[in-house]
Amino acid sequence: MASVHNGQVSLGNYLLERLIQVGVKQTFGVPGDFNMPFLDLVEDHPNIGYVGCCNELNAGYAADGYARVTGKVGVVITTFGVGELSATNAIAGAHSERVQVVHIVGVPSTTLQAHQAVLHHTLGDAKFDAFLHIAQHITASTATLFHAETAAAEIDQCLATMLLKARPCYITIPTDLVNVKISAKPLETPLKPFVEHPSKEATEAFLVSRIAHAFETAKKPVVLIDACSIRFHVLDTVQKLVEKTGVAFFTSPMGKAALSEGHSNFGGVYIGEISLPSVREAFESADFILAIGTMKSDFNSGAFTWRMPGERTVELHSDHCVFQYGRFEGVTFQTILPLLVEAVAPLKESQKIAVNPFPKVLAAPSGPITQEGLWPLVGTFFKENDVIIGETGTSAFGVLETKMPKGAIFGTQILWGSIGWAGGSTLGAAVAAKESTPPRRTILFMGDGSWQLTIQELSTMARYKVKPIIFLLNNDGYTIERFIHGPNRKYNDIQPWKWTKLLDVFGAPEDAYATHQVKTFEELEKLLDDPGFGSADRIQLVEVFIGKMDAPRALKLQAEATARVNA
Template structure:
């Protein structure tokens, strides 16, 4: 068994023990409750549990196997059915909603077969990037599942479990509510694992079971979402070893924060760590905005050989690196060019800790970090003496009016405000925003690991709703003209709901990141040029009334728009077409593409 498999097995075992303890507590509460038994439909129970978890929006597409359940959703005063244009976009939206809403899950509802398979790419992306999403599927009745008639949406061969089996590849827990007596416990199990493991789960709701009555008593006991406890003796050993290594490093240590720090709910613990200890702190690309980028001890983004020289020097020459929530994918590490040896690295994860070459399964960072912070505070004097490069990116002076990639990103950086949600599409936009300091309490949203182009449109819909839940500021999307064509329909949903995102469409005539990877002049990287400023009007808006569109071709035009208070504080959805050079790209993207191109080896052998 591999180390990763062993760690996952231990983590799953810990989760199951926690669930069983909670189940005993719940059953005890039910037994002791003197109140008269209240009943409700299974579908109502599920909706009520979601509301208890703070979910205000459900995404998806109606279908004949989920319509009855949708009545419960529509009739509940505290949750809204959003209604998307297709299931893929709905899965993207649920993903975006969960990313912005720390500690909450995204929910996508589809119908059996055709609907759930359409959503599966979005669910796989959420799995890849550790996003808690409930994929709820309305399925045929229990009698139909047993008798296996040749129903529509089936494969015609009686395999009613085919989609369930497929879902197991992309979710950490699955359930089929075929037994009403076990339905409530099964719902609770799946939801708990979704949140504790921070990954998608899959739940089948048969049409008949949705309308069967069950006891509502379990709702009186909140779900236990605390991570499993660490073994005290092992945890103490781990803490002592970390302190020993910091002492050996003579305080020359840095913190490197990555995506799972926010995915697994330790953002506050990480903040306490770096503020109370004073150690220099850096982020990986997927961890951007986990650390406040206005913090004076924050040095910027480390992405292997692609990093700025100052950041690369400080991180790679530190005597000790404390990595928190790392996800070492190619685009997150500069194509695996991290030059931080294992013998100088400590890794903290949600379900294990790694010290140099030794792994400690079951020692999770949620409970470890507060104790580590307390132990490391005594090193503050030495830690604060370490120099940290200032994280800044001034707007360059260019003697032309062309909207270049090198000018665009630092210029829009001055447009950002505190509490903004900044969504960047995979490719040009995500690489461009990386080096730009973000304001206090802003949130960076990008799908760097899974990298499904067009993901950001649906994610922007979900993120905007999440921002309303959390009373955040504006939602701003940067996306290329190629990517937006895949999922553009969700703009109509934003208009219907009165959302007010600002959408910057980078019109550079095709797939720029693909051109740099391979085929700079190939036709397959070209696209159709749409009438971008007519999109919102076409998709249900009324230009000048509930939407506004702009085309900017020069630096002067863009700066004037960004400085316009009415544009900067929108009361309607806005779309800006940016006319840019076809073959221009951010520096980091060019370097990453060159590295990826060597790895892909698109070279014919003689």
């Protein structure tokens, strides 16, 4: 264990050691005078790194992307006030989508706070807890460190609650406490998420027997896998359930690629009325649905058109289960699923549902690039274990109907939907993918309007030598917004950029990147077939020209539904 001497460790290094214990290898942030003492410790630590971003919002997005790819924890480090508020949108998104991100904020010294000094980066009213109140609404837990003797316990409780709830946490460190020595003894005990509910063995046994009976007596049972099954690490058990029973499984948009989409039992991405017709028909023909970790947001459920009647649906969640309209608090999928795998029997052939999860393959497209032909074509480019990021908008909806290869990780922001998220997130995802053994490719699909919000992190990618493959969809503005409202409104227009010149502007060495422009399917197919392009040995930026009012099938339907709901 680094930085421990005579049983003592600095408070700052105590926090770093805890982060390392939960799998963190890189942190993201922007320096400011109140967080620099802590950043000194990060920079000097042999087992944890720091990626300096162009702004705090992007650093928060990067921490989110890093956590999604590692399946563990992301960290963003900001300064008090101006820095932390800039990152707030990213933290709110991680909270919404159940991503574990630690937001560490360097704050003024305890002496200055006690004297209510009017400092820069404050509101000028000596209220040092103003931003804490914001954080409390968008995190699972907060720790405002003020006394060295209680700091270790506060850090541990804050991190453990984050792990339990799969939501971000917020920790402030005053400048004068960063290097104060505290006992390293607690570091010998691994963090354990606090158990909020006592064991309910009788209830669990009752539910398992009833669910197993419903499963085995159903004519056509199915499983729906959603985001929380990923966030709470129960996919291995879900996989065992699928393999033992032979049941058809579907995912939501937020659960896409949870299990291999090449599996013979994969039924497709179910989005209610927005689903592919074959997927919708198969799912809605089921007379028993086991829904695992569902998040019933509008974009995740096809504008609330999921057909999951309570009388034939069981929901398993991280803190409760729902069975035939009854809600059982404290009975979790972590406990129920292993018992269910043991209890349930393999399905009979007559119980199995025929699946057809993807659109029919069209003849090889030619001529100008269209959304309809783009996504099946890029799907042939994907490889096992790729990290694939789709920005909110045409990209996310297009990738939903593209087959993910074995071991692939798919990231998008369906619930929070902050345009620009994918730009910063791809930085964090690429850093995490570089840590993997062997390293993974990172592939981004992002529209021109979205990229203008977070394009600065392209320079950070060059600086830290990560090598994503970026498909920039140039459709001349905010196409998703045009479909929802105002197709010809000027507020959905953007200034055209010379995208292929940006890496030069950002100072990337000429041998560190390659840029391409493609306007036809023939040009795109030739590029995708080039082994050098697919090797990911440098940043590849591909500007793909698509019509302004061309959009994926699912996006058009979702936009119509969203417009109706908004009205």
